[in-house]
Amino acid sequence: MDKSLYFNDLKVIEFATVLAGPSVGLFFAELGAKVIKIENKLTGGDVTRSWKLPEEDSKAPFSAYYYSANWQKEVLMMDLTDEDDLLEINALVKDADLVISNFKAGAAEKLGVGFKQLKELNSRLIYASVNAYGEEDTRPGFDVVIQAETGWVYMNGETDGLPVKMPVALMDVLAAHQLKEGVLLALLERERTGLGSSVSISLFDAGVASLANQATNWLNLQSIPQRLGSLHPNIAPYGDTFFTSDNKALMVSTGTDKQWQGLCKILGMPDLVTDNRYLTNALRLEHRDSLADHLRERFLRFESQQLLRICREQQVPIAQIRNMQEVFDVPAAQNLILEESMPDGTVSKRVKTAVFKIHQ
Template sequence: MTQPKGALTGVRVLDLTRVLAGPTCTQMLGDLGAEVIKIERPDAGDDTRAFAPPFWPRTRESAYFLGANRNKKSVTLDIAKPEGQAIIHRLLDGGCDILVENFKVGALAKYGLAWEQLRQKYPRLIYCSITGFGQTGPYAPRPGYDALVQAMGGIMSLTGESDGPPQKVGVPIADLFAGLYGCIGVLAALNHRNATGEVQRIDIGMLDAHVAWLGNQAMNYLATGEDPQRLGNQHPNIAPYQEFPTKDGYIILAIGNDPTFERFCRSFGQEALLSDERFATNARRVENRQLVTDTLTPVMRSLTTAEWIEQLEALKIGCGPINTLDQVFADAQIKARNCVVQMRHASGEIIQVIANPVRLSGTPPQYRLPPPALGEHTHIVLRETIGMTDAELAALRIKEII
């Protein structure tokens, strides 16, 4: 059966990114059907190839690299040398639609590859820059790191127990969101170019993206001028909406409105709470969140997690277990949705990657190419895309350009 074409089939992306924010953006474009040519440093490659252990079993690839680089062709190229820069220009001449980069602000100018240097020569090129702090502002020259952005962007002040230290999120979420916002920007710019012929640069700052997803907590601050406090696993605007201990572990109880709270109380012997003004509405429960927690904790300890989930789900009351990753990937829903995909790596080993969550009915995400070995596609891309001969490629290898 022929695989349906991707939404971006026929689009070519020149990927000058490394680590996570930029590769997240370009992997999404690749999943949607774009041809992504990933430029890597000869010998070393993307920094994340060395972010290990763990390596994938029986390969030399880090699990970190494998998570953000499928559907890409790896070309090793030293862009610090004039010959390498010339090859970049030949690739751009060869029909490149999008360039994505995450160098420090101004760093590509010394190679002749800055937006201002390319925009006139390549009038159909969409150029996306992903940096820590964007192209403008007093922090623009600074390098960006996920933990640094989480700290500066406020999420650490909101995460953790009320009496504990600030905590970062357990995955590099500042990087991931910057990459996803970058992809959204690229798709919007591509649609605009195709409609009008006009191209533009996308300027993504990790800190900007981070502030954008502070969501309701940011709005709470803007509405009151008061810094939200750390609440552990509790919700700032809803109660009860948090973890509770059970007879054998923990559960998340998510009661999102007053009718659901009433249903909970009538079903589990807590009718008396319904006549207590402190529990009467969500607003009052938020005001008295500690009382709510203290009152419901012994109730929740009366059953096991599995018993609670069975009974709460029957009542259509939000709940769920707090899964380890082992339990996540064994979950029936995760399996039913095919959230893990197998691909054969260049080493010959079968690797597993996380599926793209964007489910398109007509142009679904594709899994054409496994995360590449370093330089795996150098010769084939330079031959097929810009017509280099074997003799030219050999000469470039001797000079360590590729």
């Protein structure tokens, strides 16, 4: 079934701005929903319209950042403090299925667009909201602040360097995924009961919930994750970067002994397999610096494409470190691009968010 048909009878009203909330709207737009994006006409619309790189046209009505979470949405510029605009919004809500918002605590209610207020107009309405720290917490919290407070910044960066934020607004991305999951469950529940509900996620909760093994290393062992660059705290060699004879950076990830042994065979270093320092993953972790020295010298004897080909054939995980241009030179990545003609005549591009496949 064509994914764009799954929600072609769904109507979404999006008050949300920036990335997390609009990403949820984008998800449902990709699945066929009609998404009406309400932007604040008093402030020039979604703030990301103005988040431009130096090379972007400062007078253009959109930014590349804005494109990232907005596609196939009907945009209405409204003033929620204007009685006529609010009446128009209420009329839209009466037959809507989903509202997406990211107002600070109490703000939606003051404007007349809180869950309980809109529920009076439409008992089937699902109200999805994103906040920084919780439904009752009024603190503002942009992504980088939440990254810092949930441990991500502390453990990211080189061993001898400063803490570093992730290069994408990861807390927003993670919160959007959580909110989508909640909305899908709310839609399922509505099929059973006929009633809508409120679904919310905080950036803080999404950040902590995604710490995975780094959290359990602390919770079970009281081991505080440290900055290791791209290295893995539990596996070696994993995340190590080595350069080839044509000066290409390759990243290694041998997650099993079999893969480690395969890498040694490919590199012509069978002695490392039987070296007492590297017999087990635990020993390789203990001696990862000397191990990296051995591998670094041997990688320089290979041309990158030659080594990548052999490793693929032998099922040894290894990858070239690509920049963004190189990523989108790959046909598989090109297939994930969504284009849209904008009102100003430009053709915008962004990456799909609904990239799963369903077969019957």
